[in-house]
Amino acid sequence: MTKYSLDACKVMPIKRITDERGDIGVVEAGRDIPFVVRRLYYSYNTPNDVVRGGHAHKNLHQFLFAIAGGFDLTLDDGTNRRTFRLDRPDEGIYICPMVWRDLSNFLPNTVCLVMASEYYDENDYIRNYDEFLKSCRVKDAV
Ligand code: T46
Secondary structure, three states: OOOOOHHHOOEEEOEEEEEOOEEEEEOOEOOOEOOOOOEEEEEOOOOOOOOEEEEEEOOOOEEEEEEEOOEEEEEEOOOOEEEEEEOOOOEEEEEOOOOEEEEEOOOOOOEEEEEEOOOOOHHHEEOOHHHHHHHHHHHHHO
């Protein structure tokens, strides 16, 4: 079983092409991020006092960034926890499988864009934190 940890989750710059008309941000799957993209989704109209996420994924790889606005992203691999502020369209974060995530403190008009390695599959979610911790211990024991 692959051991995933917070160390694998990296903040990465997004390529930025600038001229007098403004900026273009470019993310190329398999080149700039370490997986093929099968799905793209985004959250918006998120109230400031809401926490999204509250789960981990068994197999899903994701690259996530604030295309507008900003929010806090807390990642937890069952041993370590770290909070990142994502508030610029030229910087994203790669999240590997088996990492719990919470998204909070959304600025007004935030759009959180996510590039995902798989189609939507509810069976890939671990939505219970105790169950997540148990899965981490099994992973560590292998
Ligand atoms: C993640 C964070 C960052 C779908 O039907 N298809 C989809 O592709 C997605 C993403 C969601 N849904 C349904 C499932 C739920 O009934 O939309 C509803 C809301 O999803 P969820 O509560 O999982 O939303 P978030 O914002 O808590 O989590 C989402 C992603 O699900 C998750 O993979 O890492 O954004």
